[in-house]
Amino acid sequence: MQGMNMRRAVMATLTGVALSFSAYASDLEINQFRARGPAGGNDEFVELINAGSTALDVSGYQLNGSNASGTVGTRLTLPAGTSIAPGCHLLLTNKSSGGYSGSVAGDLTYSTGVTDTGGLAILDASGTIVDQVGLSSGSAYQEGTPLTSLGSTNGDQSYIRSTNAAGLPNDSGDNSADFVLLSPSAPQNSASPCVALGASMSIADASATVRGAADVAMPFTITLSKPAPAGTGITVHVATADDTASASAGDYDALNTDLTVAPGQSSTSFNVTVHGSTVGKTDRAFHITLSNPSGGYTLARDSAIGAILYDIPVDAEIWQIQGREQTSPLLGKTVLTHGNIVTAVGPAGFTMQTPDARADADPLTSNGVYVFTGSAPSVAIGDVVDVDAVVDNYYHLTELKNPVVNIFSHNAELPKAVRFDAGTPSSDPQHLSCGATNFQCFISMRVKVSHGMINTGNKRFSGEPFAEVSITASGKRSLREPGVVYGVPVPDGVSLPNWDGNPEVFKMNTADFGAVPLNTPFNAGSTFAAEGVISYDFGAYTLIPTKFHLKQAVELPRAVDKAPPVALRVGALNTERFCDTTFDTTYTCSGGSKEPSDAEVQRKTQRLAAYIGSVLRLPDVVSVEEVKNLALLQGLAKQLGDDYHASYDAYLMEGHDPSGIDVGFLVRTDRVKVLSVRQLAADETWDDNGQTAYIHDHPPLLLTAQAGLMRFQVIAVHTKARQNVDKTGSSADRDRAKRFEQARSIASQVQALQQASPLTPLMVVGDFNAYQFSDGFVDMVGLISGRYKDSENLLKLGGPNIVHPALWNAVESVPYNDRYSFQFTQNFGEIQGYTRAGSGNSGRSVPTFQVLDHALLNWPARLRFMRMQYGRGNLDAPAQTLDDAASATDATKAIGASDHDGFVVELLDPSIVIGRRHRVH
Structure with missing residues (x-):
């Protein structure tokens, strides 16, 4: 990394040197090119030349293009094994429609053109620009004064470099001075004659780093294209000249002398003495010019840059290194930091922290830093150390x-550990713990978590099946809470705040510092205590423990409690696209590119049976959503009979979903007598942007049944998804309107049933695709239950609630941490202290647990209510466990059967036992 920083510094220095002096960074050059030819704008080529005396391996080099606005892109990456011999060429041509029309074949091709007023660059395999040329001042690629565009008229002309006395292309660092117009163009490829390299000499750029008062030798090398002849050898005059560095000011010792290349040798070296410094300076440069070579040698490259890089170590405390931002104010500098305490040791580095007595009083700066050693460091926790190192930024983690x-x-x-708890890190995005962020002021510092909650099962990375987990320090899950989603403006006329987005959520990598063995699985819901340090990687702040204690490990699958025999048990489960093998709908039922195979259908059936049987413990009635047809549901009923000796009848009626998924019921025949099953509002329509369409893709299904002496009713629902609700535009408006109409339709059906049978227990269950509170747009659960508030919703009911008396949501009885049936990873972008961390990462993503599956009870049902429980097996498992469970042969096959967790509600009905006794006798 230090070498990379030096190269960057050299490049920056060379850019600042007067362009009247040659600055050769490589033997590879763009020799000839055109951005438009007789066949049009795609009739392009780029000709490269190796102007050096040895073969060049250009594997992985890139041809980049720019437009006149500075937007760049890669046109071609040269394949492995590509090389160019001395004096030889490589021809790159555009193969797209209307492309290269020349008679000399291209060696390699690309397919995206370069604009007439753009520019070209060749980059080496590390991404450093080797050579560049521009056709306008707006091009990102150019040297000195750019060339004049050849315009938009088709014609056979190109730009080609002029040559020097040695026959080599000129490269002064100024496009306008180096290139001349050639008409007609004359591209050359790898089979074309190579340039005959005469006897010539060149000098290469050099640099030296000053780190203190001692003088430093800056080595230069002069290279001959052919060995010096026998006898006297070759002489050449060498002279330095000031640029930003000055010999008279004491930056370096001037040189003005003749040098000799010994007979038979191809190079010679010499040094320029650079004077040391005890104070920091900006980097400076001088140049060296060759003249008067003997023996008939010409000067292929007669000038070089000498870059003086000042890297004077800065004495600094850790908090001065960290500063208040993610990027250190001392980035790229060498620092000396003294007397800090090692707090954690990993396989490739360690963290150290300022002793408490020297810690700064600024709560917004960190007193800890990570020291990257690259291999196991020879320090131990508790060591007091001095460190001399370079400040670097590794994906927004400041490290040494x-x-x-x-x-x-x-x-x-x-040092005393910072205590993370219910108040730290902050849960209020308006008052974050570290000012603009929630964790940066704790980076690499010791922290202690006494009441930690594992929020998600392990993610999986390549070679690491059980990796990081999401956690909180408050002992609470990262649940969705009331309000409009964070980052979305609250609509006019809505009296709700923004939900905070759970800024207190962070990650934990338990194995990084050896606190637990690598690839240790953790199920969500488990609690822990830990000590460790805060780090940052790839877009998220992370706890790396040095001590870890698992206080309570939850098991999966985790079944609901056994019910007393006097309970009527009504459950609900979204089966996550329970499909057959036939593609006979508008869209695939599976949601993918094809339907499942027979074996996959059978496996899905067995896993769903395991979930209903082992996790939900065979409810008397199960509302099921996302089932394609009755035959599949009957197959699931049979599987439950085979595996659990429970007799279920299946009920399903086709709806209007273009992928074929419907709602249905499984009903236990030994405990419940079905009186009727019918769809509600299946034929209701609405004006869908000028077209008449069905309101319900999955019409609600009403079950009327009797258990013992009690008659009851259950409505199974599956309303429209929230896919676009939090967005803007016509699709969002349309989805909100349809959800509103669906909820109003179901509310009307509920009210009609209540009026017809006011004493009959009624439950509305299933996947509502809505929360137990308003999202600020449409509170579907509130509308269906009779608790809708216009003041909290963008869409207004405009009158009294339809349902009266109101239904009660049994979710309110569930313990707070258990109020979830679905997980959605919410991407909040660059907010709350998480910063974009490289290509492909768009910011902070938070796993959000939410209730989408509800049970609404009328008063007769509520009077009999005993409890509501969610069965756990789908949301809390590590990613690897979900995959492994698919092939399990025991009850663990239930894990991952769906993307929802189902529930069971119990109603008191002593007559069930009486009824069973009567049937027995």
């Missing part, structure tokens, strides 16, 4: 690279 570590003592008392 290339360290020199001196240990002065052992077993020091560790």
Whole structure:
């Protein structure tokens, strides 16, 4: 990394040197090109030349293009094994429609053109620009004064470099001085004659780093294209000249002398003395010019840049290194930091922290930093160390690279750990713990978590099946809470706040510092205590424990409690696209590119049976959603009979979903007598942007049944998804309107049933695709239950609630941490202290647990209510466990059977036992 920083510094220095002096960064050059030819704008080629004396391996090099606005893109990456011999060419041509029309075949092709006023660049395999040329001042690629565009008229002309006395292309660092117009163009490829390299010499750029008062030798090398002849060898005059560096000011010692290349040798070296410094300076440069070579040698490259890089170590405390932002104010500098305490040791580095007595008083800066050693460090927790290192930024984690570590003592008392709890980190995005962020001021510092909650099962990375987990320090799950989603403006006329987005959620990598063995699985809902340090990687702040204690490990699958025999048990489960093998709908039932195979259908059936049987414990009635047809549901009923000796009848009626999924019921025949099953509002329509369409894709299904002496009713629902609700535009408006109409339709059906049978227990269950509170747009649960508030919703009911008396949501009886049936990973972008961390990462993603599956009870049902429980097996497992469970042969096959967790509601009905006795006798 230090070498990379040096190269970047050299490039920056060379850019600032006067362009009247040659600046050769590589032997590879763009020799000839055109951005438009006789066949049009795609009739392009780029000709490269190796102007050096040895073969060039250009594997992985890139041809990039720019437009006149500075937007760049890669046109071609040269394949492995590509090389160019000395003086030889490589021709790159555009193969797209209307592309290269020349008679000399291209060696390699690309398919995206370059604009007439754009630019070209060749980059090496590490992404460093080797050569570039521009056709306008707006091009991102150019050297000195750009060339004049050849315009938009088709014609056979190109730009080609002029040559020097040695026959080599000129490269002064100024496009307008180096290139001339050639008409007609004359591209050359790898089979074309190579340039005859005459006897010539060149000098290469050099740099030296000053790190203190001592003088430093900056080595330069002069290279001959052919060995010096026998006898006297070759002489050449060498002279330095000031640029931003000055010999008279004491930056370096001037040189003005003749040098000799010994007979038979191809190079010679010499040094320029650069004077040391004890104070920091901006990087500076001088140049060297060759002249008067002997022996008939020409000057292929007669000038070089000497870059003086000042890297004077800065004495700094850790908090000065960290600063208040993610990027260190001392980035790229060498620092000396003294007397800090090692707090954690990992396989490739360690963290250290300022002793409490020296800690700064600023709560917005961190007193800890990570020291990257690249291999196992020779320090131990409690060591007191001095570190001399370079400040670097690794994906927004400030760290010290290339360290020199001196240990002065052992077993020091560790700095006091910051206590993470219900108040820290903050749960209020308007008052974050670290000002603009929630964790940056704790980075690499010791923290202690006494009441931690594992929020999700392990993610899975390549080679690491059980990796990081999401956690909170408050002991609470990251649940969806009331309000409009964070980052979305609250609509006019809505009296709700924004939900906070759970900024207190962070990650934990338990194995990084050896607190637990690598690939240890954790189920969500488990609690823990830990000590460790805060780190940052790839878009998220992370706890890396040095001590870890699993306080309570939850098991999966985790069944609902056994019910007393006097309970009528009504459950609900979204089966997550329970499909057959036939594609006979508008869209695939599976939601993918094809329907499942026979074996996959059978496996899904067995896993759903395991969930209903082992996790929900065979409810008397199960509302099921996302089932394609009655035959599948009958197959599930048979599977339950085979595996659990429970007799179920299946009920399903086809709806209007274009992928074929419907709602249905499974009813236990030994405990419940079905009186009727019918669809509600199946034929209701609405004006869908000028077209008449069905309101319900999955019409509600009404079950009227009797258990013992009690008659009861259950409505199974599956309303429209929230896919676009939090967005803007016509699709969002349409989805909100349809959800509103669906909820109003179901509410009307509920009210009609209540009026017809006011004493009959009624439950509305299933996947509502809505929360137990308003999202600020349409509170579907509130509308269906008779608790809708216009003041909390964008869409207004405009009158009294339809349902009266109101239904009660049994979710309110569920313990707070258990109020979830679905997980949605919410991406909040660059907010709350999480910053974009490289390509493909769009910011902070938070796993949000939400209730989408509800049970609404009328008063007769509520009077009999005993409890509501969610069975756990789908949402809390590690990613690897979900995959492994698919092939399990025991009850663990239930894990991952769906993307929802189902529930069971129990109603008191002593007559069930009486009824069973009567039937027995």
